[in-house]
Amino acid sequence: MPSRLAVLASGRGSNLQAIIEHFDNLARERIAKVVLVASNRADAPALIRAATASIDIASFDASDDGSTLLDLLRKARVDLVVLAGYLKRIPPMVVREYSGRIINIHPALLPAFGGAGMYGARVHEAVIASGAEESGVTVHLVDDAYDRGPIVAQWRVAVETSDTAESLAARVLAVEHIVYPRVIEMVAILQQLEAKTTA
Ligand code: GRF
Numbered sequence: 001m002p003s004r005l006a007v008l009a010s011g012r013g014s015n016l017q018a019i020i021e022h023f024d025n026l027a028r029e030r031i032a033k034v035v036l037v038a039s040n041r042a043d044a045p046a047l048i049r050a051a052t053a054s055i056d057i058a059s060f061d062a063s064d065d066g067s068t069l070l071d072l073l074r075k076a077r078v079d080l081v082v083l084a085g086y087l088k089r090i091p092p093m094v095v096r097e098y099s100g101r102i103i104n105i106h107p108a109l110l111p112a113f114g115g116a117g118m119y120g121a122r123v124h125e126a127v128i129a130s131g132a133e134e135s136g137v138t139v140h141l142v143d144d145a146y147d148r149g150p151i152v153a154q155w156r157v158a159v160e161t162s163d164t165a166e167s168l169a170a171r172v173l174a175v176e177h178i179v180y181p182r183v184i185e186m187v188a189i190l191q192q193l194e195a196k197t198t199a
Contacts, residue, residue: 013046022181066091114147
């Protein structure tokens, strides 16, 4: 049985698109499928991408204690929660129930250039301002603190001397689209193995 993925996204949804395409294109038995795309913003372009791919969508009020989100995840029988440009904090209630089963992608090499307020162009501006020669992509498990959970995978991207925040962001994003779907696949396989060995 494929793992059931929920993707939470607040914005453009290019990672969501890469994830949908990756699992649609897998020739072998499908490891996972996106069963729900949910957003705190009813007008998020990510929801349009999901609807176009005939995936169930939902927008929800993220200002409660997490019960609305938890209800959505339970009803869709979600195995793994994937954050892809989701800008709200995951409430403790949801983190507890999905402990070890929520992953996020960050467009830099955590623990550097992460934490509250570090998203979008700000991340790449900070990397360039620091003079770092490398940036990259981090996939990590989500716990109660922003960008602090255990790291699952990282991929390095060189910072060129001519880089602007925009050019660096574009190169990092292209790597995200390759790395994230494959790491999700790996996490889903490991979850399935674990479920078999503990059954
Ligand atoms: C990505 O850079 C991701 O690393 C970060 O938010 C951005 C989302 O982009 N968490 P998109 O909505 O997937 O295009």
